Amino acid sequence: MTRDFHKPGRSAVYGTSAMIATSHPEASLTGIEILKKGGSAVDAAIAATALLGVIEPGMTGIGGDCFAIVAKPGAEPVTLNGSGRSAAGATIELANAKGVETIEDNSPLAVTVPGAVDAWVTLHRDYGRLDFAELMEPAARRAEEGYPVAPRIAFDWGRNAERLRRLPQTAAAFLPGGRAPQAGEIHRQPALAATLREIGRKGRAGFYEGAAVDDMVATLEGLGGPHTQDDFAAQTSDYEPPISSSFASHDILECPPNGQGAAALLLLKALEHWPALEGTNDEGERLHLFSQATRGAYFLRDRAITDPAAMPASVEDFLSERAVRFVRDFAGAPPQAKPSGAVPWETDTICLSVVDRDGMAVSFINSLFNAFGSTILAAKSGVMLHCRGTSFKIDQKHPNRLEPRKRPMHTIIPGMVVKDGRALMPFGVMGGQYQAAGHADFLGKLLRDGMELQSAVDSPRSFAYGPTVQVENGIHEAVVRHLEARGHAIERVQGPLGGAQAIWIDHDRGVLIGASDPRKDGCALGY
Numbered sequence: 001m002t003r004d005f006h007k008p009g010r011s012a013v014y015g016t017s018a019m020i021a022t023s024h025p026e027a028s029l030t031g032i033e034i035l036k037k038g039g040s041a042v043d044a045a046i047a048a049t050a051l052l053g054v055i056e057p058g059m060t061g062i063g064g065d066c067f068a069i070v071a072k073p074g075a076e077p078v079t080l081n082g083s084g085r086s087a088a089g090a091t092i093e094l095a096n097a098k099g100v101e102t103i104e105d106n107s108p109l110a111v112t113v114p115g116a117v118d119a120w121v122t123l124h125r126d127y128g129r130l131d132f133a134e135l136m137e138p139a140a141r142r143a144e145e146g147y148p149v150a151p152r153i154a155f156d157w158g159r160n161a162e163r164l165r166r167l168p169q170t171a172a173a174f175l176p177g178g179r180a181p182q183a184g185e186i187h188r189q190p191a192l193a194a195t196l197r198e199i200g201r202k203g204r205a206g207f208y209e210g211a212a213v214d215d216m217v218a219t220l221e222g223l224g225g226p227h228t229q230d231d232f233a234a235q236t237s238d239y240e241p242p243i244s245s246s247f248a249s250h251d252i253l254e255c256p257p258n259g260q261g262a263a264a265l266l267l268l269k270a271l272e273h274w275p276a277l278e279g280t281n282d283e284g285e286r287l288h289l290f291s292q293a294t295r296g297a298y299f300l301r302d303r304a305i306t307d308p309a310a311m312p313a314s315v316e317d318f319l320s321e322r323a324v325r326f327v328r329d330f331a332g333a334p335p336q337a338k339p340s341g342a343v344p345w346e347t348d349t350i351c352l353s354v355v356d357r358d359g360m361a362v363s364f365i366n367s368l369f370n371a372f373g374s375t376i377l378a379a380k381s382g383v384m385l386h387c388r389g390t391s392f393k394i395d396q397k398h399p400n401r402l403e404p405r406k407r408p409m410h411t412i413i414p415g416m417v418v419k420d421g422r423a424l425m426p427f428g429v430m431g432g433q434y435q436a437a438g439h440a441d442f443l444g445k446l447l448r449d450g451m452e453l454q455s456a457v458d459s460p461r462s463f464a465y466g467p468t469v470q471v472e473n474g475i476h477e478a479v480v481r482h483l484e485a486r487g488h489a490i491e492r493v494q495g496p497l498g499g500a501q502a503i504w505i506d507h508d509r510g511v512l513i514g515a516s517d518p519r520k521d522g523c524a525l526g527y
Helices: 025-036 041-055 092-097 116-127 132-145 151-159 168-174 190-202 211-222 229-233 261-271 283-301 321-331 432-448 453-458 477-485
Strands: 013-015 019-022 065-071 078-082 238-240 243-247 250-254 350-355 361-367 376-378 383-385 415-419 422-430 462-465 468-471 489-492 499-506 511-516 523-526
Touching: 013 019, 013 523, 019 025, 019 041, 019 499, 019 511, 025 041, 025 132, 025 350, 025 523, 041 065, 041 116, 041 132, 041 190, 041 350, 041 361, 065 116, 065 415, 065 422, 078 116, 116 132, 132 190, 168 376, 190 211, 211 229, 211 376, 211 383, 243 261, 243 432, 250 261, 250 432, 261 283, 261 321, 261 432, 283 321, 283 432, 283 462, 283 477, 361 415, 361 422, 415 432, 422 432, 432 453, 432 462, 432 499, 453 499, 453 511, 468 477, 477 489
Parallel strands: 350 499, 468 489
Antiparallel strands: 013 511, 019 350, 019 523, 065 078, 065 361, 078 238, 243 250, 250 415, 350 361, 350 422, 376 383, 415 422, 422 499, 462 468, 499 511, 511 523
């Protein structure tokens, strides 16, 4: 259906050779330039992500983690888990000795070893075409010469100014003149530029060996962290087959745990052919049911998803019909009720999508988790460290408990839609905890309800997590009143929920269709 051109909005982007969709125009342009030089979709994803770590510094960077799904024509899709592990000395006993009951975002225990650079190098080794230094140079040049701060980035930066004041070296680098940069002001990160070029020259060794790792370890040790050079040297990325489920006659691929992709699949399974949902056309009631199903799926997520070696249930159990019934039954309970009965098996982020001229499709996510991660900056190397370890529990009985060399439960999840063995759409919906619900909401609107791709991205969002339902301004007031009448507490969010990037591959017509979320500064570009 053609959009109403009288109303504000954006059209989907069409191309025939290659396409990229990111959260910043310059990152999309960089990706296109890489693709036009003959680079692969993986090359474009790495270059664009490295640049985003400079020009969108609150969302991503080399101090974070990475997940990807790669679908190459003629080969089975694969996932890459580029998430980091806790330090060998990160134990509950250490946390207890320090009086830590909950790992706060600026605690050194929140910093797991950053896995992004190892993931980039691994993907480039197996799928790249251009020299790695060439992929790092656009980011390094912008970090050195400066970049104008984009409007949405300035908005998020300002909201996190007080967090950035917690450490003097962080405030000096990210609050120049004592305040967050405004839209259009130039910001520079010269120390990061040098590190990016070192990574370009030396690959993995440019980050996990030498000056960069010495700086990161010294910074964390100075804050009482247990990290050592050996912890960084031990970081590896792992290829695994995707996990999948059917929805609306399509196969939905996600990364296996420790990511929360299984929660997105469970929610989609609960939504499909659900009599209560199919029996009503009332928008408010449908959102009530989706909100409650989300709460049920996340309840199970929080009790199962962690490092696979510590999970109390298999992925098959997590996606079983018993788990689907649990989610649907939970949806029938009052919004403030606690889940009852046994768990069935017990008797923050950028995303981008790329398709290259050879048909390789990549869904790519790289994250610091919270805005500006831990706000712990290793100042000499310019590396802002993430805070993924905040999801660890200081509880010996919890599957996601803090333990040495362990991957925590992860929120970032790339996605891929496949049909009849061919990739149809790499996609992602960034937004921290929201991502699993965001995948289900976006795919429901696109594949079940038949919305046009950009319209499905634009559509107003809500998120039921914790005691409230967060709603964007675009949710109709009558729907909000219905949710309140159903017992939901409503929170009108200051900032929008998430940000999506997607590319639909129309194999019959030989056309690529790109959509980019207006909640961010970015765009889709193709040729």
